[in-house]
Amino acid sequence: MPAACLALLTCCAVMSFKSIILQGGKEVAERMVYIITPTYRRPTQAPDLTRLMQTLRLATNLFWIVVEDSRNYTKLVDNILRRSGIPGAHLLGPTPANKKNKTSGRGAACRNRALEWIRENATSPGVVYFADDDNTYDVRLFDEIRKTRGISVFPVGVVGLYGVSSPVVRNGKVIGFHDSYKGGRRYLLDMAGFAVSLELLFANKDAAMAFKLGKQEDEFLRSFNVSIEQMEPLCSNCTQVYVWHTQTVRSVFPKWSAISKKGQYNDTNLQQLYRNIL
Ligand code: UGA
Ligand code: MN
Secondary structure, three states, X not given: OOHHHHHHHHHHHHHHHXXXXXXXXXXXXXXXXXXXXXXXXXXXXXXXXXXXXXXXXOOOOEEEEEEEOOOOOOHHHXXXXXXXXXXXEEEEOOOOHHHOOOOOOOXXXXXXXXXXXXXXXXXXXXXXXXXXXXXXXXXXXXXXXXXXXXXXXXXXXXXXXXXXXXXXXXXXXXXXEEOOOOOOOOOOOOHHHEEEEHHHHHHOOOOOOOOOOOOHHHHHHHOOOOOHHHOEEOHHHHOOOOEEOOOOOOOOOOOHHHHOOOOOOOOOHHHHHHHHHO
């Protein structure tokens, strides 16, 4: 066989092998999923973050960006991130004083700080997902999210009056949304119900979270100009729930001064226990 033909054949073989790898998912498996988690001080912060951290530890190729709604870094969050062993970034994204009200929504400042960090530091290919600290995640969700090319969408359990928020899918295409809260939104999606590729994020430099209760997701998604039909349904064509919008029951911070009024517990474990909790 002439050398030129052999070279051509080898070249074709290499090319087809490469495309098999790409289609076969190796490239997808290696794509980083950037998880953005806003968090703030409250009695249930430790259990919520511990549960999330231990779920994330079960997944591979994750980068966990934890943003504190605070002016100072806290030991609690630092310890959890360190113990996790998960690559990540610990940032601050305090809510501005004039946005601390009932109509501005929660976590927007944190998410915007994380988006800023990603635009400066992340390298594509990758996918961004907003994972609040109190939701419940099935570890299978992250490999689903990894498949995202533009914007992917999927069901979120325990949301609103229908008990679930989900895209409506027919013949593998998203044709609308099923969510009891309409609120004048174009995309009826929960914060936990979509993911965006880094490529799309980098191409839309202004995409950010608005300080508007109930409108954060919709306004963010509108900035990408992606039609409903272009959205990629995940989780077996949106028939499986891999994330739930759970909420931890409110609790109170204990007061050591009230517990040990007469100093009766000062020589016991309780003193250190309360120090550790607070
Ligand atoms: C719903 C939505 O699912 C959130 O994505 C949205 O941010 C929020 O409403 C809102 O806009 O108010 P919900 O479960 O009601 O979520 O809210 P939280 O879980 O209390 O807060 C959402 C995230 O923001 C959490 O990760 C939480 O730790 C964080 N957060 C909350 C702050 O960073 N600062 C706060 O003052 C409160
Ligand atoms: Mn929540």
